[in-house]
Amino acid sequence: MPTGCFAATIFTVNPLPGAITGTSTVCAGATTILYDAGGGTWSSSNTAIATAGTSGIVGGVAGGAANIVYTLASGCNTLFPITVSAAPSAITGVTSICEGTTSVLTDTTAGGSWSSSNTAVAIDPLSGIVTAGSLPDTAAISYTSFITGCTTTTAVTVTTGPLPISGVLNLCTGGTTTLSDASTGGIWSSGSTGVATVGSAGSPSAGNVYGVAAGTATISYAIGTCTLTAIVTVNLSPPSITGVTAVCVGLATLLSDATTDGSWSSSNTVIASVVATSGILTGASPGTAMITYTLPDGCMTTTAETVNTTPPAITYRVPTS
Numbered sequence: 593m594p595t596g597c598f599a600a601t602i603f604t605v606n607p608l609p610g611a612i613t614g615t616s617t618v619c620a621g622a623t624t625i626l627y628d629a630g631g632g633t634w635s636s637s638n639t640a641i642a643t644a645g646t647s648g649i650v651g652g653v654a655g656g657a658a659n660i661v662y663t664l665a666s667g668c669n670t671l672f673p674i675t676v677s678a679a680p681s682a683i684t685g686v687t688s689i690c691e692g693t694t695s696v697l698t699d700t701t702a703g704g705s706w707s708s709s710n711t712a713v714a715i716d717p718l719s720g721i722v723t724a725g726s727l728p729d730t731a732a733i734s735y736t737s738f739i740t741g742c743t744t745t746t747a748v749t750v751t752t753g754p755l756p757i758s759g760v761l762n763l764c765t766g767g768t769t770t771l772s773d774a775s776t777g778g779i780w781s782s783g784s785t786g787v788a789t790v791g792s793a794g795s796p797s798a799g800n801v802y803g804v805a806a807g808t809a810t811i812s813y814a815i816g817t818c819t820l821t822a823i824v825t826v827n828l829s830p831p832s833i834t835g836v837t838a839v840c841v842g843l844a845t846l847l848s849d850a851t852t853d854g855s856w857s858s859s860n861t862v863i864a865s866v867v868a869t870s871g872i873l874t875g876a877s878p879g880t881a882m883i884t885y886t887l888p889d890g891c892m893t894t895t896a897e898t899v900n901t902t903p904p905a906i907t908y909r910v911p912t913s
Contacts, residue, residue: 609628609669611628611670614626616674616675617676617677618651618652618676619652619677619741620654620676621652621679621742625647627648631665632669633646635660636658637659637661637671640653641658654676654678655676655677655678657673659671660674677740677741680699680704683744684697685697685720687733688748688817690724690752691727691750694722694723695722696722698720699720703738705718706720706733706736708732708734710730712725712727712729713725713748728750729750730747732748733746751817751818752816752818754818754819756820757771757772757813758772759772759799762824762890763824764889764890765804765806765827773820778813780792780799784810785804786807788802789802804826808825827887831893833847838900839864839873839874839875839899840900840901841875841876841878844872846873847885847897849871854886854888855868856868856869856870857886858881858882859884862876864876873897875899878900883896
């Protein structure tokens with residue numbers, strides 16, 4: 593039966609930490625800062641998703657959700673749910689490009705835009721085409737998801753390259769043309785030596801292109817990994833001129849060539865003239881003139897024509913008896 597006796601104990605109720613404040617979303621690979629009144633420690637319920645530092649710095653690790661826990665010395669704690677958004681996939685493409693050239697970067701994450709930390713290394717926000725400026729430079733190129741706002745970044749380096757190739761880009765088989773580049777230290781090469789060859793760097797013929805056969809060849813000038821090219825067209829030279837190479841003053845001869853669409857000319861019409869359309873040559877005065885047959889593409893062949901003095905008219909004297 594009740595006696596009126598009792599026992600007692602002291603029970604302490606500790607206060608909870610204040611509510612955690614801060615941004616509840618973070619991107620994988622990025623950080624955000626959460627806040628509480630102080631005096632406690634931070635931890636994460638899932639460090640594979642997010643980590644929590646002693647000062648409330650939360651780092652996103654991978655896409656997903658986790659609780660950030662703030663615990664006082666009493667053991668009382670409060671939770672803060674945080675969502676980690678996955679960053680876009682890694683950027684792919686050539687990231688070391690030559691000045692004045694372009695490169696295309698790609699990201700497999702659909703729905704995003706491109707940006708550059710350096711206006712001298714510009715990138716189209718939609719296509720990912722990087723255009724290098726005129727000077728060696730670097731830039732951080734970023735791809736940002738429209739959906740999550742998360743970003744992935746890569747470094748692009750612009751290296752010094754050759755200046756534009758200059759010179760005449762048409763020549764004839766057996767002929768030469770000289771290409772040049774204002775930059776120094778580069779190496780010349782031909783992409784089709786069966787059509788055209790080019791002298792290599794350091795030789796007296798550097799940049800000299802020799803026409804081997806009719807066609808086109810890509811001539812390159814490279815400094816390190818940077819290369820500029822020019823397309824050279826080699827046209828077929830006409831075959832040798834045939835016909836008599838000596839004629840007398842006042843007389844004519846016919847010169848010909850196996851091709852039929854060229855025109856004839858003389859280096860000295862005082863010595864010999866030639867009809868442009870037919871090749872009929874007439875000796876005008878003693879000497880030598882160079883006769884040229886030129887095709888519409890500018891290729892030509894030449895022969896020397898000698899004009900000899902015509903002997904005086906033969907006279908006949910009737911003998912006297």
